[in-house]
Amino acid sequence: MNGRKMLLGTNLKMYKTASQTEKYLTELAQCTADINRDQVTFFVNLSYLAIPSASQLKMKSPIVLGAQNMCWEDQGEFTGEISPVMLKEFNVEVIEIAHSERRKIFGETDSIANQKMLAALRHGFKALLCVGENHDQKENKVVDAILQIQLQVGLKNVKPEDLDRIWIAYEPGWAIGVNGEPATGDYVGDRHDRINRILIEMFGERGGAIPKLYGGSVNLKNAKEFIEQTHVDGLFVGRAAWDAEHFSQLAREVLPLWGMKVKGDN
Numbered sequence: 693m694n695g696r697k698m699l700l701g702t703n704l705k706m707y708k709t710a711s712q713t714e715k716y717l718t719e720l721a722q723c724t725a726d727i728n729r730d731q732v733t734f735f736v737n738l739s740y741l742a743i744p745s746a747s748q749l750k751m752k753s754p755i756v757l758g759a760q761n762m763c764w765e766d767q768g769e770f771t772g773e774i775s776p777v778m779l780k781e782f783n784v785e786v787i788e789i790a791h792s793e794r795r796k797i798f799g800e801t802d803s804i805a806n807q808k809m810l811a812a813l814r815h816g817f818k819a820l821l822c823v824g825e826n827h828d829q830k831e832n833k834v835v836d837a838i839l840q841i842q843l844q845v846g847l848k849n850v851k852p853e854d855l856d857r858i859w860i861a862y863e864p865g866w867a868i869g870v871n872g873e874p875a876t877g878d879y880v881g882d883r884h885d886r887i888n889r890i891l892i893e894m895f896g897e898r899g900g901a902i903p904k905l906y907g908g909s910v911n912l913k914n915a916k917e918f919i920e921q922t923h924v925d926g927l928f929v930g931r932a933a934w935d936a937e938h939f940s941q942l943a944r945e946v947l948p949l950w951g952m953k954v955k956g957d958n
């Protein structure tokens with residue numbers, strides 16, 4: 693809407709191998725080839741092992757590549773970690789930080805998220821910070837406070853000149869995955885309004901311009917009700933995007949709602 697560029701992304705989690713990822717990216721580039729990239733950015737966050745071969749493909753593909761995680765240090769005694777310097781050797785543009793599964797299963801805190809955000813920005817990446825309450829926080833009615841803390845700590849010390857490389861994904865933990873309960877459009881709209889206000893309080897008008905994506909059981913049926921919300925600038929899709937043709941269909945459902953024409957469709 694109003695010249696905004698829609699962001700449509702997916703996180704492949706720990707599903708596709710490197711060869712499966714190559715096939716998926718090739719198909720996605722093909723079946724979205726008629727969609728004008730001036731109006732939408734497609735991005736896919738890959739497993740580390742899929743990054744080298746996907747990076748080769750990227751030379752001739754319009755799909756933006758991302759990593760699902762990253763260490764905050766450039767190098768050092770961090771067994772099992774991958775640094776920004778290592779990722780920079782490939783065509784990775786987006787770093788996803790503090791996805792709900794990283795917070796819940798791997799114990800990532802808001803301070804760790806902040807260190808990763810600052811490192812990603814320092815190295816010139818787009819930094820995608822995932823925020824959202826879990827089921828208990830929702831039941832205890834502390835959602836707004838949780839969002840405030842996650843944003844305030846996660847974005848601490850971000851320099852004004854880096855603001856245009858930040859994306860926020862609102863993904864309530866209770867809505868994510870096979871056992872997730874999809875949120876309603878109204879619920880998401882209210883949370884995005886709140887996130888928008890917090891970002892404006894933190895960074896002024898430029899904070900309000902930070903793109904905000906919604907994720908959590910987005911599918912072909914419900915995608916429209918999310919993208920219609922005022923402060924939803926894109927969708928961060930899991931399962932419903934892992935088949936390239938399906939993801940392309942989802943894009944074709946939502947793009948017309950922003951007045952964007954999709955070639956090949958009536």
Ligand code: PGA
Pocket residue numbers: 703863867868869870872907908909910928929930931932
């Ligand atoms: P889902 O995953 O769409 O499968 O719920 C979303 C996410 O984890 O980002």
